[in-house]
Amino acid sequence: MKKLLLALVFVAGLTAPTTALATDANGNHNAYRWIVAGDTAKAPDGSTITMMGSGLLSAGPDKMASGGGTFSTSGGSSGHWSATAVQGFVNYGQTPGFPVPGANGGMTKLKVSLDNGSSGVLTIFCVLGSPPPSVMEGINLILGEGGSAEYTEQDGGFTLFIAS
Secondary structure: OHHHHHHHHHHHHHOOOOOOOOOOOOOOOOEEEEEEEEEEEEOOOOOEEEEEEEEEEEOOOOOEEEEEEEEEEOOOOEEEEEEEEEEEEEEEEOOOOOOOOOEEEEEEEEEEEEOOOOEEEEEEEEOOOOOOOOOOOEEEEEEOOOOOEEEOEEOOOOEEEEEO
8 A cells, every 4th residue: 555655646746737538448549648656577587677767658640659767677787768669559448536637547568778788678557447357557578689588477566657
């Protein structure tokens, strides 16, 4: 519960009032602010990466992604990362009564670049709205060609998409 409250405070600091709200799961082409509030993903070997950041995305005809944040690994490396492109977005809709106006659940795949020279695909999952039953809140990160680092198991966190 403390983590959720802390995440809501983080989200409140990043958001501004908005008038464009996705009303159903068909808002895949709208613009959204994405937020990753300290999520961790685990690799098959047990190593972890924790990421925090925010930015904007539009998955429609004007595909774009911006923003980034910080990362740290269980191996001791840390640094900054940036979103370089969006590969797609699926909107899961809103949850009535959620305390952040315009908040939507969904899943996006962002191409990312880390300042340590690595690049790959960050998948962000938010389970507000009506997600598929197998979806869990969190992130996955696959870096490099041929699976040089695959953090594919969500290990906690808080994510959000806010219609902008």
